[in-house]
Structure formats: C-alpha cells, structure tokens
Amino acid sequence: MVAVAILAAGRGTRMKSDLPKVLHSLGGRSLVERVLHSLSEVEPSRCLVIVGYQGDRIQDALVEVIDRLPPLPDLEFVEQTQQLGTGHAVQQLLPHLEGFTGDLLVLNGDVPLLRSQTLKNLLETHQEHQNAATLLTAQMPNPKGYGRVFCNGQNLVKEIVEDRDCTPAQKQNRRINAGVYCFNWPQLEKVLPQLVANNDQQEYYLTDAVKFMEPVMAVDVEDYQEILGINDRKQLSHAYEILQERVKDAWMAAGVTLVSPDTIAIDDTVQLQPDVTIEPQTHLRGNTAIASGSRIGPGSLIENSQIGENVTVLYSVVTDSVVKNGTRIGPYAHLRGHVEVGESCRIGNFVELKNSTLGDRTNAAHLSYLGDATLGNQVNIGAGTITANYDGVKKHRTKIGDRTKTGSNSVLVAPVTLGEDVTVAAGSVVTRDVPDDSLVIARARQIVRKGWRLKPQQE
Template sequence: MLAVAVLAAGKGTRMKSDLPKVLQPLAGATLVERVLSSCEQLSPERRLLIVGHQAERVQQSLARYEGLEFVLQQPQNGTGHAVQQLLEPLAGFTGELLVLNGDVPLLRPETLGQLLERHRASGAAVTLLTARLADPSGYGRVLAGDDGRVERIVEHRDCTEAQRQVNLINAGIYCFDWEKLAAVLPRLRSDNDQGELYLTDTVAMLSPAMHLEVADADEINGINDRLQLAQCEAVLQQRLREHWMREGVTFTDPASCTLSDGTRFGRDVVVEPQCHFRGSNEIGSGCRIGPGCLLENSQVGEGSQILHAVLREASVGPNAAVGPFTQLRPGARLAAGCHVGNFVEIKNSTLADGVKVNHLSYIGDADLGAAVNVGAGTITANYDGVRKHRTVIGAGSKTGANSVLVAPITLGANVTVGAGSTLTRDVPSGALALGRARQLVKENWTGPR
C-alpha cells in the first residue's frame, strides 16, 4: 500500500503575499495542485495534506479533491514535526509513505514512479531523491556509495572542505517504509540552530538508506520567493511548448507565448508571437492563432484563424475568421465559416453558419441565423437598465451601418434594415425596415449671424 503526504503548512514569508505559498499560481494551477497531480499516476491508497498557515483557506481551495485528508500542524516546528502529525492518522497503516513538498511543483510523475520502484526493489527503509548541482552551496550533501546506498547526509555548514566538493544534494523528497519511520519519529531532537525537528535526521536512523538521482535537476526546484516562482514558470512553459512542438504545433516565437496544462492542439496549428492560453482550450488542426491573442477556456474549430483577439469561455466553429481587435466574451458561440472583424464585441450570443460581423459592432444576448450580414456599427441594445433582453435575427437578413436593435426584438428571415435605423418593434420576414428621421435639406443656408 502507498500513502502520500504533502507538506503544505508553511507561511512562505519571503513570497510577501497574503496568499499561502502553496496556493501561489503556476501556469494556471496552484503549487499544491501541481504536486498532487504529480503523484496521481501512482494511485495511492491514502493522500494526506499537512496544513498549518491559513489551513482553512488551503482546505477550501482543494475541496474538489475527493478523499484528500487534511492534517493540522500547529505550531509549525520543522519537517520532522510535520510528519510526526501522521502518527495518529496512519496508525495501523502498512506500506510506503511518499513525502512531497507543497512548494516543489516540477516533479514529473515518471520520476516519482522510479523513486517508488527503486525503493521497493532495494528493500530500503528509506529512499531519497537526489540531484547534482553545478553550485550545491547551501544544500545538504549526500554521501553515498556507487551501489546507491546512502552513508549519511551532511549539512553545508557542517561539511569539511572535501565534502563541500561533493555536488550530490538532498532534494527533500522521500519514500519511507512507514512502520520503520513511525518507530524513529518520536526520537527526533531539536538541538540545532533553528530549534526544529528535521525529517532529514531520520535517514541516519534508518537502514538501509538508498537514493535515486534525478536526471533533470530542474525537477527539484523549490519555491520560496517571487524570483524562484518566475524561474519555475519558465521551466514549465518550456516543457509545455516543447511537448506541443513535438506533437506538430509550430510556434514562430516560442519564448513569447505561454500555455496552460489544459490547452490541447491539433496538428499543423501555427501559433504566432505573443499568444497566451489560460485554463482549458481546444484548438483544432490547421488553425492559425495570433499574433497577439489571449484564449481562456475556449474552443476553436479546424482551419480557423484568430488574429489580435481575446476569447473567454467562447467557441469558434471550423473555417472561421476572428479579428483583428475582436473580443468574444463568455457565451459567444460562432458556427462554421463566421467572420468577425475589427473592433467587434460578442457576448452570450449564437451566430449560425456564415454570419459576418465585420466592423465596429456590439452583439450581446442575440441569436443570428445563417448568412446574416451585420453592417458596420450595428448595436444590439440588450439592457433596459434592469434586465437583459434578447435579439433574434433570421437567416439571410442584413443590417445597414449604424443600426440599433432595441431588445427584446425579433427580425424574420431575409429582412433588410436601412442604415442609421433604430428599431424597437419586430419585423416580419422579407421586409425592409427603416427607423430614422426624415432627411431635411434647407438650400442656400447661410447660418446664423
């Protein structure tokens, strides 16, 4: 059996934030969410989160995780003290305990799988994750033999000159035989500079102790301040871009674009500079996105082009064109072949196949039938000061420039609205609708003197 414990009790003072450190966002997910995701493939029987600072807030943020157990550490007196809090909830548990840190979000699931496999195969009491750093200053050195057996861990300040030349460091990720760990946890002592109980001290009490060296040292990067948060963001973004480029996506300027884990691309998509994807997005094959786009929780059908546009909780059908300078707000639904052009805003509206809204228009709370042509400057006036109302425009209709449709209103099929009209009543199919003042011309006008 396997239990996973995530240490998430710290305040994170150096973040200088009202938000707990483990709730800081990284590529669209919190740090602790990324740590929890990294161990999902291991299918642990128990998952425990050790909380302390703003414990209730952390717990509320993870309410969607079924079966996640919360263990309170109060006060926070070191990593060893944190794991001591598991003695009661894990009483009678037999198996392995994987200990992760809530501020180390870049671990790959494959690495944790290898750590667990090494631990089980070696029969070790503890197996720790290690890494080799070009500059190991400040890290505890792991002194180990060629067979992977750990002799001991020496803190940097206690190292001899020879030991400081060792660049193998402790990553702070452990896999324990729980029963053996539980037997030594009460023996931890706080006679150190910080006056805390260190989980590291258990390694010297357990035998045999083994280690697994991680291939990519970036995986064990911890986050203590905003600089390290930005560094981890850069690593994660590079991973995401490299993954999708291998899957057939072209980034013309990869470093200028940012992705989320929830974004999915088809093949032969071209992403141009300064495009950003947030939340869950589905981009169909053959699309061109950008330059200068922001997509959040949106879908784009195959062969569509999105240029200098913002899409939030919107969907665009295949072979459509959106932009430049277009905003699709939540509830915007564009079907196949739609064209939405410059300085157009669409909100909570459905556009059927082949609709064109090419210039300077606002379409809100509306349903447009197939092949509707919306003239420049057309506005659906959907708000009466209290409630929102819908506008319905039948297939094949067209509006002239600077038209205002005051909702609730329904225009039938193949209606023509004259330019400059303000309509307040329904219009039957096949009609011409005009709602403007009669033009008055005074010849030989000299104006007031």
C-alpha cells in the first residue's frame, strides 16, 4: 500500500499574490493539480493534501477539477494551522495514518514538472531495496543554494549537508536533494516525534528525520528540470517554457507541423492528430482537439473546442465550440458560447457566432452577428445580417430553414422562424414568422422627391 502526502500549506509570499501559491496556473492547470496528475502511474491507496493558508480555497479548487484528475482515491485534506517546516507538515499526518503499514510518498505542491514515470521509478526502487527512506535527487549543473547529498557506491545516503555548511570540496558535489521522499511509514512514524526546531528558522525539517533512518537510498532523476520548484513569477514563467518545450517536441515527433514553435503556445490538455499545421502566433488551450489536415492560424486562439478534419482557422477566436470537417473560419471571426458549425461551411470576415448551430454548407461570409440561432443546410447569410436576440430582459432564438437566403443589412428580430427556401430582401427588419418558399420584404417604400433641397436657415 502507498499513501501520498502533498505539501500545500504555504502562502508563497514571493508570488506577491493573495492566491495560494499552489493554485497559480501553469499551462491551464494549477500547480497542485499538476502534482496530482503526476500520480497516474503510482496508484496510491490514499491521497492526503496538507493545507494551511486559505486551505478551504485549495480544497474547493481541487473539488472543481476532480473529473480532470487521473483515477485517485478520495482526496483527504489535513490542516497545518502553523507553517513550521516540512517536518512539521508531515507530523500532522500522525493521527490520520495511525495503523497504516505501507509506504508514504511525500511531494511538494509547488513542484509541478515531475513525470509520472519518475515517481514510479522512485517507488519501485524504494520497495525493491526495502529502504527505510528513498530520496529523489538530481545532478544540477549549478547546485548553488541546494543541500548536497553524499552517497557511497551503492547510492546509499551517508550525509546531507546544507549549501551554507558545505566545505569548498563538498560544494563540488552536484547531487542535490529534490525534496521528494518515499518513506516506510511505520519507521517514519517512530522518528517524527523526535524532530526538533534547532535551526535559525525555528522549523522542523523532514531531512532531519532521514538522519535517524537506515537504509536510505538516493535515486537520481533523469532530467533535473523535473524537480524545479516555483517560488516567484519568474520561476513560474521558466516552468512554462520547460512545459511548452516538452509539449511541442512531443507533437512534432507525432507528425504535427509547428511553424515557428517559439511563437506558439499549446496546453498539454490539447489533442492533435498527424498532419495538423499550427501557424505562428497561435494559442491552443484547454480541452481542445484538432483533427488531421486542419490548418490553424496564424494569429488564432482555440480554447475548449473540437475542430474537424481539413478545417482552416485564420486570425480568429474559437471558444467552447465545435467546427466540423472542411469548414473555413476567418479572417477575424469569433465563435463563442457553444457554437456548432457543420461541414463545408464558410464563416468569414468579422462574423460573430454565439450559442448557435449551423447546418452543412451554410455560409456567413462577412460582417454578421448570429446569436441564439439555429440554421439549416445551405443557408446563405448576407453581409450585415444580425439576429436581434435580446429584448432587454430575455434572450430569444431565431430559426432559419434549409436553403434560405438573407439580403445584406437584414435584421431578424427574435423570436422568429424563417422556413425553407425563403429569401429576405436586403435591408429588411423581420419581426414575424415567414413560411416556406417565400420572399419577405420588410422595409419602408423608397420615396424620391425631385428638386428638393434643404432650405437655408434664416439669419
């Protein structure tokens, strides 16, 4: 059995924010949510989150995303009312893990780049060697500021020395403590009450517990960047760069073309098929999926949307929407609020769609707003057509049948239904339903008065 404890009690004062540090976003997920995702190959029997500063807020945030997490046991929240160090945080588990006989994996809620395979390897090494404790370590190019871990030839830990206490010779050691541990809980349970705050910070350190346990082994992480923690906005930005490099390298290896990768941002929640092309200055976010042959960008944002095959999206924004095969979007179109566009459609220049459904081969080529509307197949929306969907109190729907055409500068005042094969004359304001096979003209008759001009004003 394996229990996991995630340390998430600190405020993170260097973030200069009221938001708890572990709730800051990295690539569409909070830091602590990313730590939970790293458990996908560990399969713990219990998962405890140690909270302190705004603990209720952290708990609420994790409950909101529970459906996005890998299969995990119910999250248990343990309060650390005073933040007195990592050892003190783990001491709070004593009443919660009473009688537990398995291993305890300790993670930090502000170390979001750990791979699940790294944790699986740490746990397997710990169990294979029946260690009392196993430390995740890293060979840092520049270990300044980190505690050094000294091992023998079998990677058994002999000593952990803080950077400020290292001799010049000891500082040449590049193996550092990553702050990620796997403990035999019954042995750690005996040691935790012995910890003392005999240091400048008056805190209880988990590394002190290691000194009382044997055997203790070190496991080097393959990529030292995995163990980088987040303490300020600059480190958060650096972590995002690392995450983006991982994501984009993986998609290019899978057959996706990224034109100018440095200008593109892709959340690791996005799914792409081979032969997708992403142009410069394009951002793909959230629960987005893009099918083969589609070309997105330049200059587009796609968020929480599903894009079919052979779709083009040029200089446009698509959020919470579905675009089916062969459709062209843009330039400068905006789809939002649960739009569904059928196959082989054209949504063109400066067209906005909101909470609307369009059938196959339907076109709205330019300068239109379609809100709360249902359009059939082969509908043609003339330039400047709008659905007036709001009466000042409620929103209303507009329904347009197959093969109907609206002339330029038409206004459809909802609720209203246009049947199939209807033609709306340019400049009409349609306020009543129109039957199939009809021409509707809803505008004032043009009047021309020859020889008329404005009278000059009297002085």
